[in-house]
Ligand SMILES: Cc1cc2nc3c(=O)[nH]c(=O)nc-3n(C[C@H](O)[C@H](O)[C@H](O)COP(=O)(O)O)c2cc1C
């Protein structure tokens with residue numbers, strides 16, 4: 001039997017270069033033309049473009065910029081922070097973009113600073129990427145004069161260090177742990193100044209919209225989710241790695257573009273470790289569109305699609321991820337730093353077949369009780385992942401809980417759950 | 426002239442600052458109508474506005490929290506969350 005012919009919308013490469021060579025300023029200008037000077041008019045253009053943030057929360061960019069630009073006169077001028085720390089273990093999009101097209105991000109930072117009237121700018125990246133920091137410093141020395149100086153700051157490699165209040169705390173000389181809001185960064189952030197925090201991919205899209213306009217941006221994607229997005233495809237696929245998707249294509253299209261599954265897929269983790277498991281049959285035709293994903297309780301999150309082969313154990317896989325997220329709690333809020341380790345411990349004994357019949361009910365109750373009770377959304381992400389696992393892998397979890405763990409739970413992990421270096425400075 | 430009933434002065438909700446709270450559980454003892462504890466002793470707060478007859482208990486719980494972690498929030502004030510995964 002021959003495979004059905006698939007007509008795949010091929011996403012245009014807007015952000016991803018075809019060459020693996022880092023683009024210097026000359027190559028960047030040859031490719032895109034010089035950076036235009038747009039000022040605050042860019043905010044209205046971004047509003048027309050429908051661009052939403054690519055850091056995980058899909059928040060409308062123009063709305064955030066307006067809030068920062070609307071700071072009361074007499075107050076200190078705003079600060080722009082480009083969040084490129086990317087601590088999601090499976091994700092490579094931000095570091096790849098920064099390594100290959102640093103000037104697109106620098107352009108976005110300048111455009112943001114000019115649009116909101118910022119006099120200080122920071123590019124916040126993981127301290128683990130020493131060579132990346134050196135390359136960014138080199139790119140920065142090529143920038144034309146007259147721009148707002150961009151401080152390149154290294155962040156500790158902890159999962160929550162990229163959360164926006166953690167970023168602000170770190171830049172204010174404290175540890176990179178989140179704090180309670182309000183005040184939100186746009187109200188009182190770095191140095192108590194109004195602070196715009198945007199993901200680096202978001203700022204790269206801004207750099208293109210400033211040159212080519214909102215109508216161009218909307219030429220691909222859907223009406224509600226225009227444009228393209230960077231997505232890391234990982235797990236059981238033949239060619240894992242970074243892809244640029246056009247909104248409107250399906251999860252199946254995206255997995256096929258990454259070489260297709262190595263063996264029959266059982267489930268897909270959509271959105272990364274803050275994401276949700278979806279049964280493979282339901283996931284394949286799912287359209288990558290914010291509205292369509294929200295309708296099934298999912299989101300593209302920070303752009304990770306993990307493919308789990310049917311032969312792998314979703315319970316063990318989730319157990320390892322929850323263990324990772326529990327270790328990565330910032331240790332400040334009880335429901336997160338006491339609750340998540342308890343969840344992790346019980347789920348681990350489920351994996352081993354030692355937890356008992358009632359354990360799944362307890363896990364479900366804990367998941368709903370912990371949700372929404374931390375200063376940041378770290379515990380929300382973890383409990384959403386757990387809930388989706390209890391539903392998608394319900395049969396397997398039941399067998400584990402009744403004392404019959406599967407053999408697959410002892411095999412090598414499909415998704416990475418590294419031990420991150422300790423410390424918050 | 427507005428025909429709307431005057432907004433009750435006690436149209437407030439309770440919020441806990443999860444970083445300040447250290448599970449002393451005083452609040453749940455003083456205001457069990459709206460505060461219960463999770464399996465680890467941290468308060469789970471009913472988010473509905475507090476009716477006037479319960480306000481004295483609410484005020485007492487707020488005043489007696491040893492960490493000053495419990496406070497009133499206007500009904501319109503957003504929750505503790507900034508941005509998130511969903
Ligand atoms: C626990 C946690 C970790 C986060 N980590 C990152 C990160 O590594 N990089 C990032 O850009 N945003 C991260 N975010 C989202 C940021 O708080 C913020 O929403 C985002 O940087 C805003 O940029 P955007 O509007 O351009 O998406 C994280 C959020 C949470 C709750």
Ligand code: SF4
Nearest residue numbers: 330332333336374376
């Ligand atoms: S919810 Fe967890 S990660 Fe977020 S601030 Fe509290 S302890 Fe830290």
Ligand code: SF4
Nearest residue numbers: 446447449450452490
């Ligand atoms: S009394 Fe205060 S510190 Fe104790 S549990 Fe209640 S809110 Fe937390």
